Amino acid sequence: MLVDVAVPLPLYRTFTYAVPDTDASRARPGMRAVVPFRNRREIGVIVGEGHEQNGISPKPVAGLPDTDPVIVPSLLSLCAWMAEYYAVPLGVAIRGALPGALASHEAPEPVRRTRRVAVLRRELPSLLHRDRTFARAPQQRALFELIESLGGRVPVEHLTSRLNFSASVLKGVVARGVITVEEEVVARDPFAWRPAPSPVAHRPSPAQREAIDRLTAAQGGEVFLLHGVTGSGKTLVYIELLRRVVLERGRGAIVLVPEIALTPQTVDRFRAVFGESIAVLHSALSDGERYDEWLALKEGRKRIAVGARSAIFAPIANLGAIVVDEEHESSYKQGESPRYHAREVAIVRARAEGAVVVLGSATPSVESWVNATKEGKYMLLTLPERVGQARLPTIDVVDRREPRGAAMQDPATRDWLRMVLSEPLESALSDRLQKKEQSILLLNRRGYAAFVQCSSCGYVAACPNCSISLTYHRTPERLVCHYCRHAEAPATLCPKCAGAVLRQRGLGTQQVERLLAERYPSARIARMDVDTTSGKWAHAEILDRVASGDVDILLGTQMIAKGLDFPNVTLVGVVDADVGINLPDFRASERCFQLLSQVAGRAGRGPKGGRVLIQTRVPAHHAVTRAVAHDYEGFVREELAGRVTPAYPPTVRLANVVFSGTTEAATAKLATDATIWLHALLRKRPMPGIAIVGPAPCPVERIKNRWRWHVLIKAEHPAELTRLSQYFVQRFAPPKDSTKLRVTLDRDPVALL
Ligand code: ADP
Numbered sequence: 001m002l003v004d005v006a007v008p009l010p011l012y013r014t015f016t017y018a019v020p021d022t023d024a025s026r027a028r029p030g031m032r033a034v035v036p037f038r039n040r041r042e043i044g045v046i047v048g049e050g051h052e053q054n055g056i057s058p059k060p061v062a063g064l065p066d067t068d069p070v071i072v073p074s075l076l077s078l079c080a081w082m083a084e085y086y087a088v089p090l091g092v093a094i095r096g097a098l099p100g101a102l103a104s105h106e107a108p109e110p111v112r113r114t115r116r117v118a119v120l121r122r123e124l125p126s127l128l129h130r131d132r133t134f135a136r137a138p139q140q141r142a143l144f145e146l147i148e149s150l151g152g153r154v155p156v157e158h159l160t161s162r163l164n165f166s167a168s169v170l171k172g173v174v175a176r177g178v179i180t181v182e183e184e185v186v187a188r189d190p191f192a193w194r195p196a197p198s199p200v201a202h203r204p205s206p207a208q209r210e211a212i213d214r215l216t217a218a219q220g221g222e223v224f225l226l227h228g229v230t231g232s233g234k235t236l237v238y239i240e241l242l243r244r245v246v247l248e249r250g251r252g253a254i255v256l257v258p259e260i261a262l263t264p265q266t267v268d269r270f271r272a273v274f275g276e277s278i279a280v281l282h283s284a285l286s287d288g289e290r291y292d293e294w295l296a297l298k299e300g301r302k303r304i305a306v307g308a309r310s311a312i313f314a315p316i317a318n319l320g321a322i323v324v325d326e327e328h329e330s331s332y333k334q335g336e337s338p339r340y341h342a343r344e345v346a347i348v349r350a351r352a353e354g355a356v357v358v359l360g361s362a363t364p365s366v367e368s369w370v371n372a373t374k375e376g377k378y379m380l381l382t383l384p385e386r387v388g389q390a391r392l393p394t395i396d397v398v399d400r401r402e403p404r405g406a407a408m409q410d411p412a413t414r415d416w417l418r419m420v421l422s423e424p425l426e427s428a429l430s431d432r433l434q435k436k437e438q439s440i441l442l443l444n445r446r447g448y449a450a451f452v453q454c455s456s457c458g459y460v461a462a463c464p465n466c467s468i469s470l471t472y473h474r475t476p477e478r479l480v481c482h483y484c485r486h487a488e489a490p491a492t493l494c495p496k497c498a499g500a501v502l503r504q505r506g507l508g509t510q511q512v513e514r515l516l517a518e519r520y521p522s523a524r525i526a527r528m529d530v531d532t533t534s535g536k537w538a539h540a541e542i543l544d545r546v547a548s549g550d551v552d553i554l555l556g557t558q559m560i561a562k563g564l565d566f567p568n569v570t571l572v573g574v575v576d577a578d579v580g581i582n583l584p585d586f587r588a589s590e591r592c593f594q595l596l597s598q599v600a601g602r603a604g605r606g607p608k609g610g611r612v613l614i615q616t617r618v619p620a621h622h623a624v625t626r627a628v629a630h631d632y633e634g635f636v637r638e639e640l641a642g643r644v645t646p647a648y649p650p651t652v653r654l655a656n657v658v659f660s661g662t663t664e665a666a667t668a669k670l671a672t673d674a675t676i677w678l679h680a681l682l683r684k685r686p687m688p689g690i691a692i693v694g695p696a697p698c699p700v701e702r703i704k705n706r707w708r709w710h711v712l713i714k715a716e717h718p719a720e721l722t723r724l725s726q727y728f729v730q731r732f733a734p735p736k737d738s739t740k741l742r743v744t745l746d747r748d749p750v751a752l753l
């Protein structure tokens, strides 16, 4: 018997191997196969029947480690779609969809133990039944109803130690024959250390109700964009949808969040309602722990997967719903091959498996907004107001432009604190400390690329062809466009106001933390950035401390802007909004608007209200003015108008082809050769609506000692982009030399840095 095997190597084809007839039953599609490959062994996946080619007799497989397919047919087709769309080998796409533990030869052993669970055995459909059954035992009735509301299956340990029911109450319910206690096999629970959250039941607002009703009435395959302002209660909408889909209809669901460690509250809310039926897949899990969770989903012991982007491949049968929370987040795009976007994969998977998709955000990506409003591909649901008594915070701009000449001051006499905190922000912080309210300070990560900005009017030079900001280079001193290589000499005086143009040098979070500590010696300050991630749960711990009121000022980068819900935070300060705006990337304004709106959304979630101060030198920039006005639609209108000429997504589709190598000369030559190759191909086989931009050095010119250049492919039609991408990756190979040249293609890139 011959089988077709996809191996996880950069080869755009599958390979045929022979399987002895005695093993034929274990050689179905989706089973792994250990195969000999060029003096090595590879673990591939059988994708179909093999065929003998030109009389060469195929090599035999070296082993079939599984008794069940590791990947079911529907997920195999999803991988085939990824391979085609993102121009990656099928084996690489499949590898991206499987847990890491399955990459080793041995079948991983799940770690199992047992425990006792209370299981609902008899329904009591009417109040009369309940009154009769539990006549003089209100505690037993409460316990029964709790087990019922938790899905009918709850660990005894959870009921007695966490929910404080006594063993005798449980015994009483068991004696009435409505509940039994059974032994159950469990996997390790990586979330076990976190306190079990208690469910909070809210009555949905009318807007939430409407969204819930439309979602629960939806057809499989339908996609909804849930546009709900910050604090509008999107999580409740997701939870109610899942209650119907999972608890009532018995189907499975996937909830994608940008990053588990940064959104512990959201995850806790799901755990509070669905408890044991949730598998939380997060990056801190070991391969073995992740495999346990994966297996629990595959065997149907758990039916909801909550996780970051790769959870979209969770092996859930009978999938009923997929939630993509904060759908605009760029972390949904995988940075290495296969470079898929989990939101796009979610939509393709849901269509194939008949699930409903909800994309939720207060600041949807421009693409999703267009799909929901202009293209009619998604249905739009709106939550226009915050729930309860909360109102959106007032946002004020602190104009940081300085009078001409001020910037020329001697650095030795500069007031560093004042560079970080303007007077209004400093006094607002003091006020909050006095009132024992909490503040959040956002310090935008410094750009990878330096830019020069006029300190009097905020002007930043942009490329005349690409309308992205120019990057400052020191030797020789030039401003360079990293899309098309346009270059010009930096002006010493601002062309707009003749003020002094200065290279931006920012302070890091650590320095700002020190300045704050000096200014507010008794304040409890917590800092959160990539450097404070040492422990697996460092972020969740910091956030828990904020939640319990042990922190007065939370200082951090972008990561503090996500989904946090702390009612005592009444002030949010943005130290420097311009950093994000001036990144050399066509999405810079969009990301900045999203960041400003999201971080502002952390303020005023409680009855005390909230205020936001944004410090900037470009107070008239639409990312700033629209964020201040809470005007998402106005922002998108302006942003879309700016993406027509020159054209950027969603006006066109994009692929970013990145070339890298250990020397700059060889990398530049490779990029140039590839561009010539592409132009020659297009002359020979014209493709309508394709444009090539570049080559140019990437804005981040070097990463880990590799030089980087890139070329942009713009396409009016997605199908043409697929065709050209496939053609390119399969036929254009970098020469093999000592400079270790590499080519990668990133379709629908989220950043071009
Ligand atoms: P979003 O994700 O839209 O920013 P959340 O889902 O975090 O908002 O909800 C904000 C807060 O409002 C949470 O503390 C949540 O428990 C609460 N909440 C949600 N729905 C309601 C409601 N209908 N009534 C009162 N409070 C609610």
Ligand code: ZN
Pocket: 463, 464, 465, 466, 467, 481, 482, 483, 484, 485, 486
């Ligand atoms: Zn340019």
